Amino acid sequence: MSDPLRVSGSLRNRLALILIGGAAILALFLVLLVRSYAAQIAQQGQDQVLGASVTSILDTAIIQDGQVEVDFPYSALSMLSTPSDDRVFHAIYQDDTLLSGYASLTRDATRAPALPAYATAEIMGTAVRRASASRTLIGADQRTTITVIVAQTQDALSGTLNRISRTVAGFGIGFFLLATALALWASSSTIGQLQRLTQSVTKRGPQDLRPFDKPVPTEMVPLVSSLNTLMGRLDQSLNRSEDFIAEAAHRVRTPLATVRSHAEAMLQRVGREENRATVRSMMRAIDESSRAAGQLLDHAMITFRADHLERDTFDLVELVQDLVVRLTPVAELKDVTVRLDGPEPVVISGDAILVQNAVRNILDNALKYAPGDSLVLVRVTNTPTPQVVVVDEGQGFPHAQIDTLADRFTRGDNAAGTIGSGLGLTIAQDVAEAHGGILDLSNRPEGGACVTLSF
Amino acid sequence: MRFLLVEDNEELGAAIASRMSFDGHVVDHALTIADASGFLETGEYDLILLDIMLPDGDGRSFLKAHRNSQSDTPVIVLTARSQVSDRISMLDLGADDYVTKPFDHAELQARCRAVLRRKHGTAQTVVTLGDVTFDPVAGHITVHGTQTFLRNRELRLLEVLITAPGQIFPKQKLVDRLFSYDDDVSENAVEVYIARLRKHLEGSCLTITTHRGLGYRLDNV
Numbered sequence: 001m002s003d004p005l006r007v008s009g010s011l012r013n014r015l016a017l018i019l020i021g022g023a024a025i026l027a028l029f030l031v032l033l034v035r036s037y038a039a040q041i042a043q044q045g046q047d048q049v050l051g052a053s054v055t056s057i058l059d060t061a062i063i064q065d066g067q068v069e070v071d072f073p074y075s076a077l078s079m080l081s082t083p084s085d086d087r088v089f090h091a092i093y094q095d096d097t098l099l100s101g102y103a104s105l106t107r108d109a110t111r112a113p114a115l116p117a118y119a120t121a122e123i124m125g126t127a128v129r130r131a132s133a134s135r136t137l138i139g140a141d142q143r144t145t146i147t148v149i150v151a152q153t154q155d156a157l158s159g160t161l162n163r164i165s166r167t168v169a170g171f172g173i174g175f176f177l178l179a180t181a182l183a184l185w186a187s188s189s190t191i192g193q194l195q196r197l198t199q200s201v202t203k204r205g206p207q208d209l210r211p212f213d214k215p216v217p218t219e220m221v222p223l224v225s226s227l228n229t230l231m232g233r234l235d236q237s238l239n240r241s242e243d244f245i246a247e248a249a250h251r252v253r254t255p256l257a258t259v260r261s262h263a264e265a266m267l268q269r270v271g272r273e274e275n276r277a278t279v280r281s282m283m284r285a286i287d288e289s290s291r292a293a294g295q296l297l298d299h300a301m302i303t304f305r306a307d308h309l310e311r312d313t314f315d316l317v318e319l320v321q322d323l324v325v326r327l328t329p330v331a332e333l334k335d336v337t338v339r340l341d342g343p344e345p346v347v348i349s350g351d352a353i354l355v356q357n358a359v360r361n362i363l364d365n366a367l368k369y370a371p372g373d374s375l376v377l378v379r380v381t382n383t384p385t386p387q388v389v390v391v392d393e394g395q396g397f398p399h400a401q402i403d404t405l406a407d408r409f410t411r412g413d414n415a416a417g418t419i420g421s422g423l424g425l426t427i428a429q430d431v432a433e434a435h436g437g438i439l440d441l442s443n444r445p446e447g448g449a450c451v452t453l454s455f
Numbered sequence: 456m457r458f459l460l461v462e463d464n465e466e467l468g469a470a471i472a473s474r475m476s477f478d479g480h481v482v483d484h485a486l487t488i489a490d491a492s493g494f495l496e497t498g499e500y501d502l503i504l505l506d507i508m509l510p511d512g513d514g515r516s517f518l519k520a521h522r523n524s525q526s527d528t529p530v531i532v533l534t535a536r537s538q539v540s541d542r543i544s545m546l547d548l549g550a551d552d553y554v555t556k557p558f559d560h561a562e563l564q565a566r567c568r569a570v571l572r573r574k575h576g577t578a579q580t581v582v583t584l585g586d587v588t589f590d591p592v593a594g595h596i597t598v599h600g601t602q603t604f605l606r607n608r609e610l611r612l613l614e615v616l617i618t619a620p621g622q623i624f625p626k627q628k629l630v631d632r633l634f635s636y637d638d639d640v641s642e643n644a645v646e647v648y649i650a651r652l653r654k655h656l657e658g659s660c661l662t663i664t665t666h667r668g669l670g671y672r673l674d675n676v
Contacts, residue, residue, distance in 0.1 A: 250508055253535035254464050257557035261470030264560050267631060268477055276627075290557050326552070329565035332607035333635070372608070 011194075015187040023179030031165075031172040038164040042157050043129070050131035051116035053080055053150045057092070061146045063139035068094050068146060082156035089123055089130075093147040105130065105149045121151065128153050193217050197224065209235035249297060253290055260286045295423040298357060302427055305354055306434035314352045317342035317380045320359055320388060324378060327363055335373045338363075342380035348455050350435045358431035361424035362390050362451050368418050369394035369449065385437070387454035396443035405441060428453060456567075456580055457499065458482045461491040461514070462506040462533065467556075471504070474560050479618055487511045495526070501580075502567055503530045505550070515548055522549035529570045533558070561635065565607070568592055582617055585660040585675045589617060598659045605655065608633045612648050616663065616673040625670040645671075 053076045060071040070092055080088045091101035104123050116133040130151035137144050197216060211228035260283060267279045317340075324340045331338045348355075366376045374393040381387060397405060398412050405412060406429040409422040428451075429439040437455040444450050458475060460482050462468040472482040483498065485491035488511050494500075503521070507514035518530060532553040551570045554563055571580075571592045582589045588597040591614050595604045605613065615624060615632050626642040633648060649671055653663050664672050 250535040253556040254467055257533075257535070258464065258467040258470050260557040261467065261474050261560070265470065265474045265477060268628070271627075286557060287559075294555065329569040330562055332569075333561055333565050335606045335608050373606075 012187045012191040015190065016183050019183030019186065020180050023176055023183060027172040027176040027179070030175065031168050034168045034171075035161075035165050038168070039161055042160055042164075046129055046152065046154070046157055047116075047118045047131065049079055050118070050129060050150055050152060051133070053077070054116050054131045054133045054148050057090070057148045057150070058133055058135045058146065061092075061135060061137060061148075063137045063142070063144070066139060066142065068099070068137065068144060070099065070146070072100075076150075080150070080152055082152075084156035084159055086153040086155050087126075089128065089151040091149045093149075095145055101149070105151055107147050107149065108132070123151060126153050129157075193220065201227075209238070249293065252293055256286050256290050291420070292423075295427070299423050299427055299430075302354060302357060302430055305351055306430055309354075309434055310351050311349045312352070313347055313349045314355075316346040316348050316355070316386055316388065318345070319352060319356055320378060320380050323356065323360055323363060327360075327367060331367050331376065334367070334370065336367060336370045336376055337374075338367075338376045338378065340378045340380070342378075344382070346380050346382045346386045348386045348435075350455065354431045354434065358428040358453060359388055359390075361428050362388070362453060365420075365424050366390050366392040366394075366449070366451070368420070385454045387437075387452055389453075390451045391444060391448060393448045396447060396449045397441055399443070402441050402443070406439060425451075456480045456501040456571075458567075459485065459491065459494055459498075459500040459503045461485045461488070461503065461509065461517070463487065463509050464506075478564065488514075488517045491517065495521075495528075500528055501571065503528055504533055504563075505530050506533050506535075508535070518548045518550060527574065529574050531563075531566060531570060559635065561611075561632075568594075584617060584620060587656065587659045587661050589613060596655060598656070603655050606651075608648050609651050609655065612645075613652055616652075616671070620661075620673050620675050623666050623670045623672045629671065 056073050056076045057070065060069075060073060062069050077088055077090075080086070089102045089105055091103070091105035091107070092099045093107045096107070102123070105121075113132070113134060116131040118129065118131050121128055121130050128151040130149055132147060132149040134145050134147040137146060193216070197212070197220065200214065201212065209231045211231060212224055216224050263279050263283050263286070267276060267283070270276050270279060320342065321340055324338050328338060363376070363378070370376050370392040371394060376393075377389075377391045379389040379391070381389070401410070401412055404410050406425040408426045410426075411420055411422045425439065425441070432439040432453055432455070435455050437453065440452040440454070442450045442452070458480055460468055460471055460475075462471065462484065463486055465486065468484045468486070472484050475482045483494050483500075485494050488509050491503075491505075505514050505518060509517070514532065518532070521528075521530065529551040530549070532550040533556055534553055535556040551573070552566050554566060568591070572594070580590065580592050582591070586599060590596075591610060594607075594610050595602050596613070597603075611632055612629060615629065626645050629645045630642055633645065649663055649665070656662070660676055662674050662676055664674060666672060
């Protein structure tokens with residue numbers, strides 16, 4: 001029918017991806033921000049304690065008798081105790097001389113700050129935070145600078161930081177999951193509008209070209225209104241061509257009917273054989289042309305309907321029964337008996353108008369080629385598949401042509417004396433194929449044609 | 456039989472009417488729906504032949520109105536429109552049958568007969584000649600109380616012969632009646648049906664005689 005549409009990604013996926021990606025970046029940013037702020041606050045806390053410890057030690061330093069004395073207060077160390085048993089190091093320098101403590105806590109000679117200065121350092125492979133402060137003592141004859149350094153490992157701090165990080169990461173993941181769910185919901189509810197429109201358009205039958213009148217979101221109004229315009233134009237042009245076909249058929253067939261009626265009346269009056277032959281060939285030509293016109297229109301309609309197959313369920317036996325009743329007067333003209341053999345309903349799903357047309361063409365053929373006083377047997381069965389079998393007592397199909405007779409405009413070699421367009425079996429075959437069935441032509445061993453239309 | 460023909464094409468209407476009167480039927484020809492309604496008010500008809508496209512309306516609305524008026528006069532639609540869907544809507548609206556223009560008069564006659572038979576016929580069509588009663592619509596003859604159904608060609612043959620007893624009908628004319636012009640038959644094919652008719656008429660006062668070189672004659676002896 002039409003080439004598959006080229007697909008350029010999915011709106012829904014794109015929307016969902018943007019929303020989820022945004023949420024992920026936002027969550028990550030939030031986690032990092034909270035974590036670094038928490039680290040900063042925790043560090044400040046440790047620094048304040050370290051600073052207080054340094055200051056309290058430094059405050060006890062005095063010069064007595066030219067000697068520097070430092071009375072190491074117990075509280076200076078106890079205030080540093082933590083649940084993680086962080087180790088505490090100290091060093092006290094008098095000028096450049098280590099008075100007490102760890103020599104690896106080196107003094108920064110260039111600076112001797114009065115207020116505690118903080119830094120991160122390393123002692124014996126362990127990261128520590130250190131605070132240092134200096135004080136200048138002035139004695140009777142001397143002037144000396146005391147520097148106190150206190151350092152502490154950061155186990156408690158990093159423990160706290162880890163706990164905070166875990167909590168914050170938990171919050172981040174929760175936020176991300178919530179945002180993802182929101183994103184999926186938002187994108188599918190947005191696309192859902194489109195899908196509902198698509199469904200209601202798809203659900204329609206091929207003949208339904210009414211404009212779409214359910215409320216649609218503002219953004220879809222331009223699309224839907226151009227769709228409606230397109231359907232309106234299509235409907236109009238279909239109606240116009242249907243009217244045109246009906247009108248054309250009317251214009252062509254009415255004068256043909258006039259000519260034919262006159263010709264028939266003339267045939268009753270004319271006595272001379274050559275005149276009669278002329279009138280007969282006139283009538284034959286009229287029938288040929290009207291039949292060809294009719295079959296061409298039928299064929300066009302069947303091709304159209306087969307492309308847009310509308311299925312409903314119906315009883316094949318009932319349909320064939322109606323046709324047989326309708327064709328009986330024609331059969332009676334030749335004293336041909338049409339017998340229907342359909343003991344039980346055969347319900348199939350398909351386009352009843354198409355199937356009726358196909359069976360009518362097959363029956364028309366059988367009646368045309370059946371000799372007078374003969375029997376045309378129509379059998380409708382459900383085994384092995386739903387099928388209609390039409391058997392006549394005519395001369396059958398020409399063997400050499402049996403495979404090509406259903407081709408368009410092909411007629412059997414033995415059909416020369418009979419009116420026909422060469423489209424009847426084509427129509428039947430097209431209908432069979434549209435329903436996934438087959439049309440099979442064969443000759444019966446005892447003579448006569450056998451046409452099987454199976455679904 | 457009396458037919459009401461509703462057909463806006465004067466030429467075609469005249470042709471159909473002349474062809475039908477040839478078979479001994481009476482045809483009133485209405486050109487519009489208004490005419491047709493007028494005819495229906497004043498006359499009784501056995502059958503209505505109705506065209507669809509009419510100048511003052513759609514034949515389908517006429518059909519609907521006709522059905523709503525409780526009239527049971529059968530209607531056969533003459534349609535020139537494209538085949539399938541139109542036909543179906545016709546039957547839904549209450550037409551008894553339809554033929555597609557251009558049509559074979561023999562087929563139209565056959566359809567009229569079938570429709571009338573379904574509607575239990577009309578008494579006027581029964582012909583009585585001597586001790587034979589012939590009902591062409593029901594398709595049987597009655598001889599001394601014995602009813603025999605005729606096959607279609609036998610029936611059409613008797614229909615012709617019984618219109619003018621004592622008149623010789625040429626074989627050619629009878630062939631035209633019995634066979635379609637595209638059936639490739641010799642004039643002798645009629646003999647088969649003459650023989651069958653003779654058999655059905657055995658024991659009655661009707662005889663069919665052969666006049667060599669001229670044709671056949673039905674006599675009431």
